[in-house]
Amino acid sequence: MSVRILYFAALREAVGRSEESLSLPVGVATVGELQSFLAMRGEAWEALRAGRNVRAARNQRMVKGSEPVVSGDEIAFFPPVTGG
């Protein structure tokens, strides 16, 4: 089992993909830890570093970094929303 990860808007462009499937890495138990793991993939992924303005959703609900992640989840990362 793995997690499905989605990227939107400027973040999607920065990392060069809109979605991927990933086996949960050892030591990754929260949305924030998943974000930190992804941020270490290389230069294009620095947009996900802690301190950057990134929002996250787990199973289509906005959550904080402390939210747990389990296999089968749909996790999304995106910039602050600008609709309306």
Place this chain on the structure above:
Amino acid sequence: MSVSVQQADFDVGAEIAALSRGYPEIGAVASFVGLVRNANDGAGISAMSLEHYPGMTEKALEEIVEEARSRWSLNTVRVIHRFGRLEPGDNIVFVGVGSAHRGEAFAACEFIMDYLKTRAPFWKREETPDGARWVDARECDDGAAARWDEIEIRR
């Protein structure tokens, strides 16, 4: 069907009329229409593209409507948000509320817009003479949404 996320335009007059049809107890309908402006942050805007998160968008809007219904006594609520490429003057968003009295209709309409601005997963990309750019979120939008945590319900 109180929430729609769609590419197509909507008919503001028809939406407003539908809010009170069949509800003789409604004494007030308040509505808001958001439009594409021809300028933003000092640049001319020739068009904008709205991206969203299909699935989550509908859920987020439905939750906002539920939250509004829990705060005020509302008979009808309608939210429509468009996505895709839009040009200046085009409709972006419609929020309409029908209630017995104007205080609740006005308040709920503004509340839904304020929450939508910070919670519904939409992102705007503007086309300017210098190229396309993603719109940055405004801090005042967070403030506008947060003030509802403190505001007393006025009738």
